[in-house]
Amino acid sequence: MATAKPVSPYRLSSLLRGEKDPRLALGLFLNPNQHASPEKPFRYSLLSYDLIVTKLARAKIFPEMELILQKLRDETDFTPKESFFCHVITSYGRARQPDEAMRTFESIPSFRCQRTVRSFNTLLNALLKCAEYERMMDFFHNMDKCVYPDACTYNILINACGKVGRLDYARNLFVEMPKRGVFPNVVTFGTLVYWLCENGMLEEAFRLKNEMVTDYRVHPNGHIYASLIKGVSLVGDLNKAFRLKDEMVRDRIQLDASIYNTLVNALFQAGRKDEVSGLLEEMRENGCGPDTVTYNAMINGLCREKDFGAAYKLLDEMAEKGSRPDVISFNVIIRELCKEGKLNEANDLFEDMPRRGCHPDVVSYRVLFDGLSEGLQFEEAALILDEMLFKGYPPRGSSVNSFVDSLCKEQRHELLVRVLSSLGKGNLIDTDAWVRAISAVCDSSKALFLDLLDHLIKGAQ
Template sequence: MLSAFLQMGKNLKTVSPFRFSSFLRLEEDPVLALRLFQNPNPSSPKPFRHSALSYDLIISKLARAKLFPDMEQILLQMKQQRHRFVPKESLFCHVISSYGRSRMPGPALHTFDQIPSFGSLRTIRSLNSLLSALLACREFEKIREFYLDLDQYAVPDACTYNILINACCLNKSLCDAWNMFDEMRRRGIQPNVITFGTLISALCANSMLDEAFRLKEDMIRVFHVKPNVFIYTSLIKGLCQMNELDLAFKLKDEMLSDETVALDSAVYSTLISGLFKVGRKGEIVGILEEMRGNGCKPNTVSYNALIAGFCGEKEFDSAFAVLDVMREEGCKPDVFSYNVIIAGLCKEARLRDACDLFEDMPRRGCFPDVVSYRTLFDGLCNGKEFKEAAQTLDEMLFKGHKPRAVSVQKFVEGLCKEGIVELLGSVLNSLMKGNAIDIDTWKMVIGIVCHKSELLKTCAVVDSLRMA
């Protein structure tokens, strides 16, 4: 798209802001879009006057790509054009949300504070964007500060209270969540399905099923709000956790009787996990058949529930068979699929099989993540396969992943107790290079070596580190 635009620029003396915006919209590469924006009309000596739409487009593209320094430069440039146009509040909402997704609460707050300086008005929409960004960053105290001065910024709406209720639930303050719900009603703000879904999910997560079902009845009878699939899934999951499978199936049947609620794979995946948990795996075939009959094709989450269930039953051949079925049906296993099997194999001390699957993951089109490395490393350490554990540790650190501190201590302690000095020196050196060793581990090494009075081994470790 950039080359086409440059070619057009050779044939035309000038490009209109409207046509330029069209080219900018079509350019998918944010870096090329930025180059296009910075040099819109190279054949003309006159400065190009970007439209409000052009600024909106480039800032949105850079925000999505997390190119925040470049985005901030364009924002500053746009600010100098406030005598020509006033940016829409929605643009700042997009920027704030992008910072929230990137776990950058400071810049999100700064953007919100700067909105008036662009000549734009701050309404409840930008406040809600900020509260949502702060929630993504788990900035509960900052959210509370805004709540205490809520009316200073805007008149809150249902979205505002949904975010506040969710923050209370995530902060394990169910009492505060209920207070928010009551305050919402006192203000005359009608709760919606998201409000009830958030509260019911939190109640189920805290094993307060009686309260969750009462709230479900109230939302229908008092507030005339119908449950959605998320609410049903939360209730079914809560019932399965309490081993109330019969009630869970009744609730699933209630969903089937409501034509406005479509069952999804999450419901069936939850039921599959529940059946494994209570030893009723013989019913799973029927669940899968019903699932397909209702037009709900099994997906990765569904198959992962099967894999986890079979691994829990130590039926690894069945778990591997699920991987084969997934490939045959065009459903690609994800890293969780493999991690569950690797964890199960390690737990049963089938370390060779775990290593083989781990090494085979790239060939299968799925690369190990930090959980894969940590799981295999811990399994090898528990099995006292120190040489293989050291190789896995080196690869893990090379990939930029870090082992758990407790795993490092356990591994180093094992090397010290076994007196494997040469490998210990190499491991300590790797941990130092990867910045993955803490002072407690060093104290443990020195303490164990000195306690045994193995001066030669101490010197050997030091020499090994010096040579590395």
């Protein structure tokens, strides 16, 4: 019988690249040639290490990944690049493991690799994903020991300040940048403008937009305009929003669908829906026809005006024009139908969703359950509740308590026993609601109480 040809380092890399199962890939990496002579160990390539570490990191198989890194540390034929460790740090950030991300950064020199601002910024981003804001600042203040900050460093920190509402500190960082020879770029201004607009500080946002051109020779991009348009739209200043849009056209800054979607929503909010058709036509002329978000904004506006017929027509139009309605499209209509007491229509649309290529999500169920419960359609609400529990969608605790109280008040004790049995299996009802419900059942019927007790005993088994 012929002996199998040994796997070469190049062949191992090819096999690892093609193997989708990370654990099978790990087995391949650890035993590329099962019958190789111990006197002649396999010589791995840096590419093989990169491939297996990437696969394990994406699958969050971190203990095994660390074993591979230990093996890599002992290699003497090559030195891993800094980008290799950046991938590892990023993976730990996505997994919300800040200590491991920090440890990886600190270990880079032990692999004979020099750290630069690139890995430093990668770590800052990982800490940002983990909401480790204080650690980010402490790390930044001590960074001079290993690297020097660049614009990206400050951009990450300014964004972190915005997330925690420390715009005063964000401003200080911005002022500090030129003093340290680091000049703000369009991302710096975009981040600051975004957080200023999010906090309603529109005058300062517009002042910064002007300063970036006059003082720094940096021109605003689409993201900056999007933040400003959203900000002024929220306060109802549509004239300024449209002037900004016209300014973008004048300066040949591409308008994307998000800009138009913001304006469409603002027009509905201001009761100017008649102007929407002209805006949609402009969208098509500029090569970014209405998408699902655009339609959802229109559906939301129409539903707020109780024009459900027009909202239904938009659902059909979306399907015809290739923008398939998503679950948000249906949830918006179902919610407003429930608010208006049109519960049969809401239920019909809910049941029609799968036929239209969209399945209800947890929000769909919660909205319909709340609407049926508040509309005293208890049997229908109980059916929706059972379906929710079967699919693993938990109802809101407040909704459950309200439903139980309504069943008690309306003396629907048999239905109450059935509902309590279902909720009890999932431990989805609090102690107070149990006490109220059991008290109501006891007062009503000894037989019902025994039936409830039997359900509870079976559920506990």
